[in-house]
Amino acid sequence: MKIPMTVQGAEMLRAELNELKSVKRPQIIQAIADAREHGDLKENAEYHAAREAQSFCEGRIQDIEGKLGNAQIIDVSSMPNNGKVIFGATVTILNLDTEEEVSYRIVGDDEADIKKNLISVNSPIARGLIGKEQDDVVTINTPKGMVEFEITAVQYL
CATH class of the missing domain: 1.10.287.180 (Transcription elongation factor, GreA/GreB, N-terminal domain)
Incomplete structure (x- = not known):
């Protein structure tokens, strides 16, 4: 695999x-x-x-x-950015309850490091974002319960 x-x-x-x-x-x-x-x-x-x-x-x-x-x-940097959240993308999301904005890069399990805002493709947040697009609103089950986020930016860096 x-x-x-x-x-x-x-x-x-x-x-x-x-x-x-x-x-x-x-x-x-x-x-x-x-x-x-x-x-x-x-x-x-x-x-x-x-x-x-x-x-x-x-x-x-x-x-x-x-x-x-x-x-x-x-290598997402070599792909055309169509605004879709894919593996390797850097995604900026806005918490609609707290107005807090944060950017995460979706990476493999071995690369994940929350302190560096690198989240595993298998994490609940990444699974909730993959396949969505910029400006979509998504509801993700977080440790604090269900939270609504708006995808404000998708970058292929």
Whole structure:
């Protein structure tokens, strides 16, 4: 199954993968070698910590390689903007109750970061917005209950 991912999300994963392979992995291998020199491995905390770090690192490398291998990279900036909310779009919505306006970018699960206004395509807000168009009013089930939003802008950045 293909996993949707923005160009930026794929670049972020590639950078993490490069860091793990070229920096972390050699550091861990060196830590294991250093710990081995301390003798008895049964009670060698540094050795066991390094082996655990190695296991985590290798697992994350496999995880990222799997995600990139199954990624369907979507570059919305190369698509004509027809005002429709699609994966990768940046959507500005106006809460009709509070008059609060906020912009979200709809991204893949791995890229989601609410602090950066990046929401997962599988989140309730994104599911309520996908397929709608600029100037539509949508009702979305939020943690605070049903809320009406007006889509004030749709950008393909």
